Amino acid sequence: MSVSAPALPTSVPCVIVEGMKPLPPVKPMSLARHGIDRDHLSRGQDGDLRELWASGASPVFEHRGSLLVAAGGLFSTEPGMVPGKQTEIYLGRDADGNRYIGVSLDDAGRSELDTALSTSRARDATDLLTAPGEGIDSSEPVWLPLRQLAESLDDVQVSLACEIVGLGNWHRAHQFSPRTGRATHPTLGGWVRTDPDNGSEHFPRTDPAVIVLIINTDDEGIERVLLGNNAAWEADRYSLLAGFVEPGETLERAVIREVYEEAHVEVENPRYLGSQPWPFPCSLMLGFSAEAPSLEFAADEAELATLTWFTRDELRAAIEHGKVRAPGLVSIAGQLLYSWLDNI
Numbered sequence: 001m002s003v004s005a006p007a008l009p010t011s012v013p014c015v016i017v018e019g020m021k022p023l024p025p026v027k028p029m030s031l032a033r034h035g036i037d038r039d040h041l042s043r044g045q046d047g048d049l050r051e052l053w054a055s056g057a058s059p060v061f062e063h064r065g066s067l068l069v070a071a072g073g074l075f076s077t078e079p080g081m082v083p084g085k086q087t088e089i090y091l092g093r094d095a096d097g098n099r100y101i102g103v104s105l106d107d108a109g110r111s112e113l114d115t116a117l118s119t120s121r122a123r124d125a126t127d128l129l130t131a132p133g134e135g136i137d138s139s140e141p142v143w144l145p146l147r148q149l150a151e152s153l154d155d156v157q158v159s160l161a162c163e164i165v166g167l168g169n170w171h172r173a174h175q176f177s178p179r180t181g182r183a184t185h186p187t188l189g190g191w192v193r194t195d196p197d198n199g200s201e202h203f204p205r206t207d208p209a210v211i212v213l214i215i216n217t218d219d220e221g222i223e224r225v226l227l228g229n230n231a232a233w234e235a236d237r238y239s240l241l242a243g244f245v246e247p248g249e250t251l252e253r254a255v256i257r258e259v260y261e262e263a264h265v266e267v268e269n270p271r272y273l274g275s276q277p278w279p280f281p282c283s284l285m286l287g288f289s290a291e292a293p294s295l296e297f298a299a300d301e302a303e304l305a306t307l308t309w310f311t312r313d314e315l316r317a318a319i320e321h322g323k324v325r326a327p328g329l330v331s332i333a334g335q336l337l338y339s340w341l342d343n344i
Contacts, residue, residue: 021223023273026332027339029331029332030329031150031277032276035154035155035159036100037092037093037094039092039093040191042099043190044188045188047088049101052099055099057099059079059101060160060161060164061105063105063106064168064172065145065280066144067165068113069141069142069149070139071139074153075141081113083105086104088104089101089102089171089186090190092160094156102163102164102168103164104164104168104172136152146165147331149161150330166206167204169281170282174202177200179195182195184202187201191204206283206284207282208244208283208284209242209285209286210243210245210254211285211336212240212255212258212288212289213287213289214226214241214267214290214292216292216293224295224310224311225309225315225340226241226297226308226309227307227310229304229305229306231304231305233305234325238308238326242258243257245286251286252270255270261300262304263299263300264297264300269290269291271288271289271290272286272287273287273336274287274335275332278331285332287332289336310324312341
């Protein structure tokens, strides 16, 4: 049965409802840090990166969303060790002028590189991560997934990692032209795929999605946040409500529609708070707060197992006693939630 969202005013003011405490600026998010000049003028017109390799560019290796790392962060090699017939993408240069080429490996390419490096650690070696921000506890190269690795990388490395993971996902999923079904090949330094028969070009895509900090303020000024447990998650895992922006839709409209579809809550005054790339596989998460005038809700059982309102004290206690597993700080959901939780 379809659900109609409440009508959206022609003009949507981004203001804070009286009684709701203004949120402090969102802290820099792990995947939103910036340290690379993408240097688009150096990409060239085709997929041949030999001149960039000859200039001393360093490879950044990716395989199905995991990155080759060691103590110090991203692990690089001499260009001569890069396996052949892999997808190569010019990622840009850092402030010192060092250039980087992303190498998205297929299974055969990863096996070849692992053999060349004499590494048997071809796995997601998350046990080698130290505390967030303190680095990687391995002197030998290992493969680690980006979302678990991000807080251990510096600004330059996390910029490179987001680029190569997002572009690697895109290249794997778009090897054939949606117009003709023919195989395409990388051009423009790996940033375009071109049909060699008719010359049509296909570009990387980013899917915008809104994620919403839903707040209710009662008559005594006590705030509550609405968190949901996805039907596919463990019972103690909670997060903010989120959903993709649909064609022909504003971001504010998407906030109101998504919250109503998932929770039957009619929120007001959506306010933009910040954004973060989420290349799993190709999202851009756009963070909002919104005010819920009442505590009434009805969860969409196809998507949500449960919905719960929490005061700050209730949520802190639930997290402390292991009853609620909140989103990690690598995600914008965690950043928005803890920003509210600490805003006393």
